[in-house]
Amino acid sequence: MWLATRLSLSFGGADTLLYTIFHESRNFLEDISFRCRLNRFRFSLPLTGQRREKPMCSVCKRGLPFWIGLLILSILAWQAIPATERTDDSGSKSYQKLTIEQAEKWINEGALVIDVREPFEFAEGHIPQAKNIPLGELSHRLDEVPKDKRLVLVCRSGNRSSKAARLLLDQGYPPDAIGNLEGGMLRWQAEGKPIER
Incomplete structure (x- = not known):
């Protein structure tokens, strides 16, 4: 500066x-x-x-x-x-920004997938075994989100899930266990990855 x-x-x-x-x-x-x-x-x-x-x-x-x-x-x-x-570049706590490959690796290793879209969006198609907790309800449903597991947060494009990641960080969740799927479901589907309805 x-x-x-x-x-x-x-x-x-x-x-x-x-x-x-x-x-x-x-x-x-x-x-x-x-x-x-x-x-x-x-x-x-x-x-x-x-x-x-x-x-x-x-x-x-x-x-x-x-x-x-x-x-x-x-x-x-x-x-x-x-x-x-600032949470990304300043050296303070930050969540992980996951590519599709990294997210798949986390999921295969037992990470919990939390889809923060609205229920009607979730019903149209979601990552297999994902749990639907809409962003607006997340702060009231933290008891459903374990602190001892890795979390893959997903939404349509990655915007809402990044807000969810910041909310979880503020609630004391470990930064290295929170991952935001960059590009969200749009990228997941564009790469031909499996979805459930």
Whole structure:
């Protein structure tokens, strides 16, 4: 991550303060420009006793220290979010993203398949021996989901099952025992794998 700040002052009739903040993170580049019109500057030396007026924004009446403080707080808050929310690349707990082959291997080794689609979707076709627990009911039916077995979570495309995986992680299930079938039933059927109705 890098942060560069350019400060440009012009001492004329306009007295314009231009902040350009460039912030680059792993996946995005954020470019923020902030322009603030200043009233005027009066400088004083501490020993002369002359009065000094702080530079103020004529629009919001906030001084430079306020905006610098706000910038620092914003950066600190942004840094805190990945540490608490990101689960894939930050080294914190994360579920396994399974390919079809990996999911088959887990299933052959005795993993429980949990299909988090709605019952009518489940009835149209599902992985053999899968258990149907819709995503909306999962938090109330955790007693049906063992913590001592590997779990293969599946839905239509992998979206709902990834939410189910995060829910199970939050409930204390071991991250290395939770697998989300990438591509869901769409990919499973596209590769000609067996289904039950």
